[in-house]
Amino acid sequence: MQRRLLWSTALASAVLVTLAGSPAAIAAPASRIRAHHYYVSGFGSDSNNGLSPAAPFRNIQRAADLTNPGDTVYIMNGTYGDTSTEGVVQVTRSGAPGRVITYRSMPGHRPVLKPVTGWNGIVLIGASYITIQGLEIKGDSQNITLEQATAGASASQPRFNTNCINTREDRTTGALSHHLTIRGNYLHHCPGAGIGIVFGDHVLVEHNRIHSTSWYTVFGTSGVSVYEPVDVAAPAVHQHYKITIQNNVSYDNENKIKWIGCGCISDGNGIIVDDTLHKQSGKKPYTGKILVANNIVFDNGGSGIHAFSSKNVDIVHNTAYLNSRSPALSNPNIGAWFSVDVNLLNNISYARAGKATTFSYGNSNVRYDFNVYFGGLPPQAQGPHDIIADPGFVNPGTDPATANFCLRPHSPAVDSGTGSVPVVIDYYGTRRPQGAAVDRGAIERIR
Structure with missing residues (x-):
């Protein structure tokens, strides 16, 4: 059986939380307050109550300002533009354990969030217990030229730095975002990051398609970036990894404008785990484990996948093809540098001619093994x-x-991986192994 689609428009099912309410005259405990479903439509009105598909809000922000733990915001067909300088939606209200707030497409609908003049499609500002699922966020890069972005390069100009999905701390309270799920979204052509997780904890990023981001920003972003995560919450029971990036497709992400941090081209990676050691901020290093698994990354300006200045990262069962596209970079197709306690196992790395395959700079206890390398240096x-x-x-x-x-049947990656890696399902959901041993790479060959 041959499988060609890299990403399916069929989205994972959401868990809809609806709890029983109490009589209005009696104050109900928080755990028993009935969750609301809010509806938003391109043909709605913010003067509606938003509580049914027949009376939807027009703007997602209107619903976001009303949400409480357990609520779901259903986004119906329509195009949703910027509502403030923050972008299309700023999420400041948090869910709670077991009662997340979910933002998702209405089943059967294909809404499009289109940030143009704001900083983000969706930004989580110190908000936690949030799920974002099944949305398309389309940035404005197709309407920007390199000449325009070069002339307008500025850390204060959102048009050239717009992120699709981003997190940041609440600058008033200092609250950080944690317990986040970003699943099944289509994110593309944002001049800044595709998904930027800044100072987050307990994060799951899965089944997203991210491409053509990071072209015009001065901030050195990538398709998916986990930057300086912070231990803001205790590990959940039986949870091995606190941050997981899995089953995503990330391609054509590249920095074409110089990063203000060095005055040079940088990043534009498919996926990066960046500075969990907090060398740049001087904060206490992150102690959680991070898993990067079953991702397909190709034709990115920087690395396909890499860990930089990071610790306790497992990069396993990924497929990387012809990354480090930028003429200014020779980043590894899959690799780690200045990192500690990183495992790179069961990956396939098909490198671009003349570009790096792996790095060893400044590493301590970094293990490369059971990988397939081809092309490159x-x-x-x-x-x-x-x-x-x-x-x-x-x-x-x-x-x-x-x-x-x-x-193919006689690939050297077939039946030659190590079974010690705790990833038993492949990119397509096929159980490993299908043969005598697990295959290397993101896709297990069906026998």
């Missing part, structure tokens, strides 16, 4: 079970409409 770091050979993709390429990173 010789690996700087290589484990005893790593293989240098053509991985045998069905139809590799940088066109997402035709690229197929499934494995």
